[in-house]
Amino acid sequence: MTSKYFEDYEVGAWRESLGRTVTETDIVIHAGQSGDFYPHHMDAEWCKDQEFKQRVAHGTLVFAMVVGLSAAEVNPEAFTYGYDRLRFVRPVFIGDTLRARVTLKEKRDSPKRADYGIVVEAVEGVNQRRETVVACEHLLLVKRRGGVR
Amino acid sequence: MTSKYFEDYEVGAWRESLGRTVTETDIVIHAGQSGDFYPHHMDAEWCKDQEFKQRVAHGTLVFAMVVGLSAAEVNPEAFTYGYDRLRFVRPVFIGDTLRARVTLKEKRDSPKRADYGIVVEAVEGVNQRRETVVACEHLLLVKRRGGVR
Amino acid sequence: MTSKYFEDYEVGAWRESLGRTVTETDIVIHAGQSGDFYPHHMDAEWCKDQEFKQRVAHGTLVFAMVVGLSAAEVNPEAFTYGYDRLRFVRPVFIGDTLRARVTLKEKRDSPKRADYGIVVEAVEGVNQRRETVVACEHLLLVKRRGGVR
Amino acid sequence: MTSKYFEDYEVGAWRESLGRTVTETDIVIHAGQSGDFYPHHMDAEWCKDQEFKQRVAHGTLVFAMVVGLSAAEVNPEAFTYGYDRLRFVRPVFIGDTLRARVTLKEKRDSPKRADYGIVVEAVEGVNQRRETVVACEHLLLVKRRGGVR
Amino acid sequence: MTSKYFEDYEVGAWRESLGRTVTETDIVIHAGQSGDFYPHHMDAEWCKDQEFKQRVAHGTLVFAMVVGLSAAEVNPEAFTYGYDRLRFVRPVFIGDTLRARVTLKEKRDSPKRADYGIVVEAVEGVNQRRETVVACEHLLLVKRRGGVR
Amino acid sequence: MTSKYFEDYEVGAWRESLGRTVTETDIVIHAGQSGDFYPHHMDAEWCKDQEFKQRVAHGTLVFAMVVGLSAAEVNPEAFTYGYDRLRFVRPVFIGDTLRARVTLKEKRDSPKRADYGIVVEAVEGVNQRRETVVACEHLLLVKRRGGVR
Numbered sequence: 001m002t003s004k005y006f007e008d009y010e011v012g013a014w015r016e017s018l019g020r021t022v023t024e025t026d027i028v029i030h031a032g033q034s035g036d037f038y039p040h041h042m043d044a045e046w047c048k049d050q051e052f053k054q055r056v057a058h059g060t061l062v063f064a065m066v067v068g069l070s071a072a073e074v075n076p077e078a079f080t081y082g083y084d085r086l087r088f089v090r091p092v093f094i095g096d097t098l099r100a101r102v103t104l105k106e107k108r109d110s111p112k113r114a115d116y117g118i119v120v121e122a123v124e125g126v127n128q129r130r131e132t133v134v135a136c137e138h139l140l141l142v143k144r145r146g147g148v149r
Numbered sequence: 150m151t152s153k154y155f156e157d158y159e160v161g162a163w164r165e166s167l168g169r170t171v172t173e174t175d176i177v178i179h180a181g182q183s184g185d186f187y188p189h190h191m192d193a194e195w196c197k198d199q200e201f202k203q204r205v206a207h208g209t210l211v212f213a214m215v216v217g218l219s220a221a222e223v224n225p226e227a228f229t230y231g232y233d234r235l236r237f238v239r240p241v242f243i244g245d246t247l248r249a250r251v252t253l254k255e256k257r258d259s260p261k262r263a264d265y266g267i268v269v270e271a272v273e274g275v276n277q278r279r280e281t282v283v284a285c286e287h288l289l290l291v292k293r294r295g296g297v298r
Numbered sequence: 299m300t301s302k303y304f305e306d307y308e309v310g311a312w313r314e315s316l317g318r319t320v321t322e323t324d325i326v327i328h329a330g331q332s333g334d335f336y337p338h339h340m341d342a343e344w345c346k347d348q349e350f351k352q353r354v355a356h357g358t359l360v361f362a363m364v365v366g367l368s369a370a371e372v373n374p375e376a377f378t379y380g381y382d383r384l385r386f387v388r389p390v391f392i393g394d395t396l397r398a399r400v401t402l403k404e405k406r407d408s409p410k411r412a413d414y415g416i417v418v419e420a421v422e423g424v425n426q427r428r429e430t431v432v433a434c435e436h437l438l439l440v441k442r443r444g445g446v447r
Numbered sequence: 448m449t450s451k452y453f454e455d456y457e458v459g460a461w462r463e464s465l466g467r468t469v470t471e472t473d474i475v476i477h478a479g480q481s482g483d484f485y486p487h488h489m490d491a492e493w494c495k496d497q498e499f500k501q502r503v504a505h506g507t508l509v510f511a512m513v514v515g516l517s518a519a520e521v522n523p524e525a526f527t528y529g530y531d532r533l534r535f536v537r538p539v540f541i542g543d544t545l546r547a548r549v550t551l552k553e554k555r556d557s558p559k560r561a562d563y564g565i566v567v568e569a570v571e572g573v574n575q576r577r578e579t580v581v582a583c584e585h586l587l588l589v590k591r592r593g594g595v596r
Numbered sequence: 597m598t599s600k601y602f603e604d605y606e607v608g609a610w611r612e613s614l615g616r617t618v619t620e621t622d623i624v625i626h627a628g629q630s631g632d633f634y635p636h637h638m639d640a641e642w643c644k645d646q647e648f649k650q651r652v653a654h655g656t657l658v659f660a661m662v663v664g665l666s667a668a669e670v671n672p673e674a675f676t677y678g679y680d681r682l683r684f685v686r687p688v689f690i691g692d693t694l695r696a697r698v699t700l701k702e703k704r705d706s707p708k709r710a711d712y713g714i715v716v717e718a719v720e721g722v723n724q725r726r727e728t729v730v731a732c733e734h735l736l737l738v739k740r741r742g743g744v745r
Numbered sequence: 746m747t748s749k750y751f752e753d754y755e756v757g758a759w760r761e762s763l764g765r766t767v768t769e770t771d772i773v774i775h776a777g778q779s780g781d782f783y784p785h786h787m788d789a790e791w792c793k794d795q796e797f798k799q800r801v802a803h804g805t806l807v808f809a810m811v812v813g814l815s816a817a818e819v820n821p822e823a824f825t826y827g828y829d830r831l832r833f834v835r836p837v838f839i840g841d842t843l844r845a846r847v848t849l850k851e852k853r854d855s856p857k858r859a860d861y862g863i864v865v866e867a868v869e870g871v872n873q874r875r876e877t878v879v880a881c882e883h884l885l886l887v888k889r890r891g892g893v894r
Contacts, residue, residue, distance in 0.1 A: 001763070018746070018819065019639040020184070021651075025624040028323040029182060032479015033175065033210070034217030043317040045395040045426045055319075059229055060213035061182070067209050068183030074763065080208055080237065087231040097641040128641045150316070167299070167372065168490040170502075174475040177770040181628015192764040194842040194873045204766075223316065246492040277492045318482070326621040327480060330777015331473065331508070332515030337448075341615040343693040343724045353617075357527055358511035359480070365507050366481030378506055380534040386527065448614070465597070465670065466788040468800075472773040521614065544790040575790045597784075616780070625778060629771065629806070630813030655825055656812050657778070660805035664779030676804055676833065683827040 004075045005145040006117035009104055017069040017100040019128075022057050024094050030061040057092040062134050066125035070100035070138070077143040078119070086136040090127070097128040105137065116141045153224045154294040155266035158253055166218040166249040168277075171206050173243050179210040206241040211283050215274035219249035219287070226292040227268070235285040239276070246277040254286065265290045302373045303443040304415035307402055315367040315398040317426075320355050322392050328359040355390040360432050364423035368398035368436070375441040376417070384434040388425070395426040403435065414439045451522045452592040453564035456551055464516035464547040466575075469504050471541050477508040504539040509581050513572035517547035517585070524590040525566070533583040537574070544575040552584065563588045600671045601741040602713035605700055613665035613696040615724075618653050620690050626657040653688040658730050662721035666696035666734070673739040674715070682732040686723070693724045701733065712737045749820045750890040751862035754849055762814040762845040764873075767802050769839050775806040802837040807879050811870035815845035815883070822888040823864070831881040835872070842873040850882065861886045 031037050039046040040056055047055050063086065092098070106120040119142050125134040180186050188195040189205055196204050212235065241247070255269040268291050274283040329335050337344040338354055345353050361384065390396070404418040417440050423432040478484050486493040487503055494502050510533065539545070553567040566589050572581040627633050635642040636652055643651050659682065688694070702716040715738050721730040776782050784791040785801055792800050808831065837843070851865040864887050870879040 018633070018635050019642055020633065021638060021640040023620050023624050024321050025323040025621040026182065028321050028327075029178065029479065029624075030213070031482075032476065033178060033182065034213040035169070035478075035482075035484050036217040036220055037316070037318065037482045038220070038223055039316055042319060043395055044319040044393070046317055058213075060209070060216050064179070064183040064207075064209035064213060068185040071185055071187070074187055082234070082236040083232070084234060085231070086233070086235060088229065095640070097639055167484070167486055168493055169484065170489060170491040172471050172475050173768050174472040174770040177768050177774075178475075178628065180631075181625065184627075184631075184633050186631045186763070186765065188763055191766060192842055193766040193840070195764055244491070246490055322619050323621040324480065326619055326625075327476065327777065328511070329780075330774065331476060331480065332511040333467070333776075333780075333782045334515040334518055335614070335616065335780045336518070336521055337614055340617060341693055342617040342691070344615055356511075358507070358514050362477070362481040362505075362507035362511060366483040369483055369485070372485055378535065380532070381530070382532060383529070384531070384533060385529040465782070465784050466791055467782065468787060468789040470769050470773055472770045476773075542789070544788055622778065625774065626809070629774060629778065630809040631765070632813040632816055634816070634819055654809075656805070656809035660775070660779040660803075660809060663805050664781040667781055667783070670783055678830070678832040679828070680830060681827070682829070682831060684825065 001074050001076055003077045004142075005077055006107070006119065006142040007145045009107060009119050009142065011104050011107060013104040015072070015102050019097045019099045020065060020069060021097045022062075022065065022092055022094060026061060026065070027055065027057055027094065030058050034058060034060055036060075052091050052093070054093055057094075059088045062088065062092050062098070062125060063136070065098060066100045066123065066134055067138075069098065070102050070123050075142075078140050080138065081141050082139045084137040084139065086134070088134055090131055090133045092127065092133050096133075098125050098133065100125055110141060113141070115144055117144055150223050150225055152226045153291075154226055155256070155268065155291040156294045158256060158268050158291065160253050160256060162253040164221070164251050168246045168248045169214060169218060170246045171214065171241055171243060175210060175214070176204065176206055176243065179207050183207060183209055185209070201240050201242070203242055206243075208237045211237065211241050211247070211274060212285070214247055215249045215272065215283055216287075218247065219251050219272050224291075227289050229287065230290050231288045233286040233288065235283070237283055239280055239282045241276065241282050245282075247274050247282065249274055259290060262290070264293055266293055299372050299374055301375045302440075303375055304405070304417065304440040305443045307405060307417050307440065309402050309405060311402040313370070313400050317395045317397045318363060318367060319395045320363065320390055320392060324359060324363070325353065325355055325392065328356050332356060332358055334358075350389050350391070352391055355392075357386045360386065360390050360396070360423060361434070363396060364398045364421065364432055365436075367396065368400050368421050373440075376438050378436065379439050380437045382435040382437065384432070386432055388429055388431045390425065390431050394431075396423050396431065398423055408439060411439070413442055415442055448521050448523055450524045451589075452524055453554070453566065453589040454592045456554060456566050456589065458551050458554060460551040462519070462549050466544045466546045467512060467516060468544045469512065469539055469541060473508060473512070474502065474504055474541065477505050481505060481507055483507075499538050499540070501540055506535045509535065509539045509545070509572060510583070512545055513547045513570065513581055514585070516545065517549050517570050522589075525587050527585065528588050529586045531584040531586065533581070535581055537578055537580045539574065539580050543580075545572050545580065547572055557588060560588070562591055564591055597670050597672055599673045600738075601673055602703070602715065602738040603741045605703060605715050605738065607700050607703060609700040611668070611698050615693045615695045616661060616665060617693045618661065618688055618690060622657060622661070623651065623653055623690065626654050630654060630656055632656075648687050648689070650689055655684045658684065658688050658694070658721060659732070661694055662696045662719065662730055663734075665694065666698050666719050671738075674736050676734065677737050678735045680733040680735065682730070684730055686727055686729045688723065688729050692729075694721050694729065696721055706737060709737070711740055713740055746819050746821055748822045749887075750822055751852070751864065751887040752890045754852060754864050754887065756849050756852060758849040760817070760847050764842045764844045765810060765814060766842045767807075767810065767837055767839060771806060771810070772800065772802055772839065775803050779803060779805055781805075797836050797838070799838055804833045807833065807837050807843070807870060808881070810843060811845045811868065811879055812883075814843065815847050815868050820887075823885050825883065826886050827884045829882040829884065831879070833879055835876055835878045837872065837878050843870050843878065845870055855886060858886070860889055862889055
């Protein structure tokens, strides 16, 4: 586990994760985790008459998988405090394969903590056709090397 | 399943969900779902030397559980297209019990689809001490009764 | 959570649940829950030579799913004390979609507790072809409004 | 896999299974399987104010676990067609250890199928204090050796 | 639970288990158990360009399933202390059905414990085409009847 | 994903993984995966009278977790073909925290494939007291840079 400080993050840095296929298993387990048994995810018959003709993955599942894929090495000096502009852009179906793409978009001061800075990562989940299915901004609070700026 | 149209949503409407206790099982299963095996969630020994002295639930787990709790009756005229200002306000530990509180905060036109309106729900997850642990704005696209405004 | 007393239940009342598709995942997880790894549920090769030519869901899984689907709002004045005449009428296969249909069949005195009455619900699980796959009588003990009759 | 025919079953035969401890994990996974997230099983805070002061296992979980424990060797000549008089006699808590006890109670003709007979097993689930927690009658349809009686 | 002593094991004894089909669910759950999300197991798109054209089961999953299938009755006088020459001979795909075949290969003295002997079982996992997919030697330490030889 | 050839592996190279706490959840899920419901893992009451006084993790679970922890970056030029001398040195209990330690022990020619070499990693699982709980030799077949030696 290596420390990486606010000063070490570079705007424009980019990474792409390995891929992971979304399975029926993931959806069934996520229904159990979230308690969301809506027919959009659980009722293949009902879905046949809907716009997409098939079950779609829960938004919170797609988000959790893409965030999991996007994770970099553990950095003990950083923690997530939130996400902005989370958008579900396209439906994700059973059998789709997701990757996470992360661009370091911005660094800014923290209004509350002088010894930390805010790092904003633009996170995108893309499917096997390179279409964006989910997008958000990941907000990290990262310690400054000097302690206080 | 009853249809509820944009016109039927009332700003200020409020609901609170049942409670659900976050268990070690939820965290272990979420690690498997998300692929996030960070020591903050998985290594009880390492956590002893950290700020919170114990394992914390994944942000994406807390979010999925609170969104699941917050769900109202299935409305075939509405779908989620995103979340804004998702913030992890306090850590969630094994044994904490969460509830979701939802306030209908705002209704606005959709810039892209004239036959739909946007409903914004302020969603909060609170623990057994009534402290907010997570907060976000839930964005729903809901069909207008008239079809087009 | 709203209290509903014995007097509030009406014989003949009827409800139908949303649907839920039975998946291979449900069967695999249920084998782990119940410890039942019989080839009827777990061995697709062996099943090819059997009457149904394919794996069938465990009876206890079908029962648990239909009971789960059949659940009404939480009523703090009622609890389940048993089931009568549970019958597995037709096999349930991977991909079948189940719904629960519940009819309030009977109200009777409790032989043991004067302050409670017995409510009997006829519960049926039906598949996507509207065939009954499981049937049983659900026995609820429900508090009387007056306390004692 | 050895065939055992209707004639081979002996009234009065008795067996007891190994034990299995009911864990919080079992309850959390069963909530996901059944879709039953009632606070009796999921909300440790709410349970503190209820009769039992703690979460109780779902009836359908206890039933599935005891049925699983009670299973004998696979018999290709027999299948379950139902259960009678299923009763939840005592609550099951996290940490309780269950065993199944099975007594072959009765053999009778099948009203519908002359080449099969009905075997009735009295199944009991007992906890670590040897108290019965669940009881039912397991109905098996078993092929007659001669084919037709 | 019946005691079986070192003297009771016979070299050459042979048994074959029931079968079990490897499902996508098993692979997804094993990824969560082991933390191994390699694309060989999780990324169906990537696998299309690899030698086997599809996802393969984790070696540790195949091993755990075959060891589980191979288990004999519980013997309180025996415990596993290891495995030798574990080899993954052929890939296992989703939909393959495995059986375990066990031959008691050898009995030998324990160099460390005079009151125990070592029993070596040759364990093989075979698929539905009777091809060996995994092989190993299972080492059991089993109490001697006399206590000390 | 970066290619690493046989020539790139250095004898003596060493790495240690992050830690992971073994939970009751892991054991319950592993029982379901492996079908091994032995009382050593599942019956807390029975265990009270055994040598260790508590449930122990399955050997195949400990092995799978340590192998998962030990995994290096994906190397498309390498694959596991087996393990030697797998030994369960100490019991693993609920709440123990495991790490994997890997030492590159040996490189040798493959007797069957001239274009591949064999890399042997000594893998150890250690608990929070730095005691070895499991040890084995991991056998990798790795492509030679030149293709054929």
